[in-house]
Amino acid sequence: MQPSDLRIALVTGNYNYVRDGANQALNRLVEYLLRQGAQVRIYSPTIPEPAFAATGELISVPSVAIPFRPEYRWPLALTPRIRRDLAEFAPNILHIASPDLVSHRAVSWARGHGIPAIASVHTRFETYLAYYHLELLEPAVRLILRRLYRRCDALVAPAESMAAVLRAQRMNRYISIWTRGVDRAQFNPERRDMAWRRANDIADDELVVAFLGRVVMEKALDVFADAIDALAERGVHHHVLVIGEGPARPWFEQRLPGAVFLGEQTGDDLARALASSDVLFNPSITEAFGNVTLEAMACGLPVVAAEATGTTSIVRGGETGLLVEPGDSDAFADALEAYATDPAMRARHGAAGLAYAETMDWDRINSAVLDAYVRAIARRERRERLTGRTAAPTAI
Known part of the structure; x- marks a missing residue:
């Protein structure tokens, strides 16, 4: 499979409306994928005046402001409009970047259509709870994360130390590393x-x-x-x-x-x-x-x-x-x-x-995600050949 064969649907809770390290990495990834000839469509909440311009074609997902953190938005639903758009786009890989309700629904949609899904892990969401005195919810949050990630064909983590945590928590069998680069023309x-x-x-x-x-x-x-x-x-x-x-x-x-x-x-x-x-x-x-x-x-x-x-x-x-x-x-x-x-x-x-x-080059780093897409598609096709039917991904 060549990069130009890829049709990637990227689903995320924040692509550009608030600036942070995760969504800047996603925009850099999309820019790299487009340069390689891949087709990408992004599904995310939007606002009238985002923090920065989006890279690629962005489809707005219905959302509401999160209580006590109104600068962030909670995606509400994979609406019929978005499902139609997904069907017309006909992705051959789904990439989710946030463990919210719409990402859960998107993975279900992908499984129902025989499309492999991968998730990129950007932060330790369960560690946030202690700062809001909600530590008792941590086991439940970890359980929800495990259910989502185990339904994916693979995960990509930004560091080996994070991948080790994901393996220990039995989140998925297939975990590869998508680290981060730095713009050395800007930061020096x-x-x-x-x-x-x-x-x-x-x-x-x-x-x-x-x-x-x-x-x-x-x-x-x-x-x-x-x-x-x-x-x-x-x-x-x-x-x-x-x-x-x-x-x-x-x-x-x-x-x-x-x-x-x-x-x-x-x-x-x-x-x-x-x-x-x-x-x-x-x-x-x-x-x-x-x-x-x-x-x-x-x-x-x-x-x-x-x-x-x-x-x-x-x-x-x-x-x-x-x-x-x-x-x-x-x-x-x-x-x-x-x-x-x-x-x-x-x-x-x-x-x-x-x-x-100086060793952290963005193109080399982003190529790891492209490789993860290709491997996930190949594993799915191999399972289908062996079983003669569309197979769900194997988790731990």
């Missing part, structure tokens, strides 16, 4: 701008600790703030730079009154702010990969991060950054202090991270 050390730092009241000799991402509690904002408090109590000279926007920004601003809050940054502004920092601090445990971590490394920054799924596949402790037990704010402060007091180590770890980031 040359973006560092000392005049910009001074314009933001940051001294040349001040350690700039960057937070990059959606400003939401599940990014472990409480741990971040506690670690910064501990660093200040030790008398370590530093400045916090918060790059991103989100509903928890008022809380975060109250906890970090001396920080510079830039809001959402894109393009050259984002790259300049990140490269003008000195260390990225990412205490979150919810990422399946951590795009922001790789972007920081491409800018030559060392990383202080939680020793958690996804991050451990990018950051090599003691080489490209320092890994810390999740939730240990004092240990995070220790790591930040080590970089503040040892500029040579900071430079050495930053250079090693940059060397790693």
Whole structure:
């Protein structure tokens, strides 16, 4: 099978209406697939003014705002209109990218039509519950995820550490790796701008600790703030730079009154702010990969991060950054202090991270998803030849 033979239906809960690492990776994937000659149609909730322009042909899915998180939308149904559109498009592979109701229905539709389905896993959804005091629901959520993922022909995960979790949770037998690349023309050390730092009241000799991402509690904002408090109590000279926007920004601003809050940054502004920092601090445990971590490394920054799924596949402790037990704010402060007091180590770890980031080419990485499509189709065809009928995918 050639890439030009592929007709891919991509179903996701967020393709471009709110900017995040997952949907930016999906847009890059679609751009790559279109260049290879594949046909792609995307089904996702839409809004009148999305965060960025969609790559490819986007079909709007009915949705409602999620309570308490209205910036995100919950897809409601695989309506007759969408089913007709799917039938007319006649995909030979279905790709789901979010474990919502419409994705469940789309997988059922694919199975009913003898079409293989794969799922890409972008985050540790079950870990979000603790930040909303809903830990008791975690077993039920894992059960729902398992039911969905085991009905797929294959999964793609962004890191081997995440794939190991999925295997341990018996989510599927066939799991391959779709890691993440980085745009090195955008993110690189040359973006560092000392005049910009001074314009933001940051001294040349001040350690700039960057937070990059959606400003939401599940990014472990409480741990971040506690670690910064501990660093200040030790008398370590530093400045916090918060790059991103989100509903928890008022809380975060109250906890970090001396920080510079830039809001959402894109393009050259984002790259300049990140490269003008000195260390990225990412205490979150919810990422399946951590795009922001790789972007920081491409800018030559060392990383202080939680020793958690996804991050451990990018950051090599003691080489490209320092890994810390999740939730240990004092240990995070220790790591930040080590970089503040040892500029040579900071430079050495930053250079090693940059060397790693330079190997992460997007086209090579996205080709892994194309290969996963072809393998899933071939397995389905092989089962059908052996059984003489359309076969459901085999799970664990």
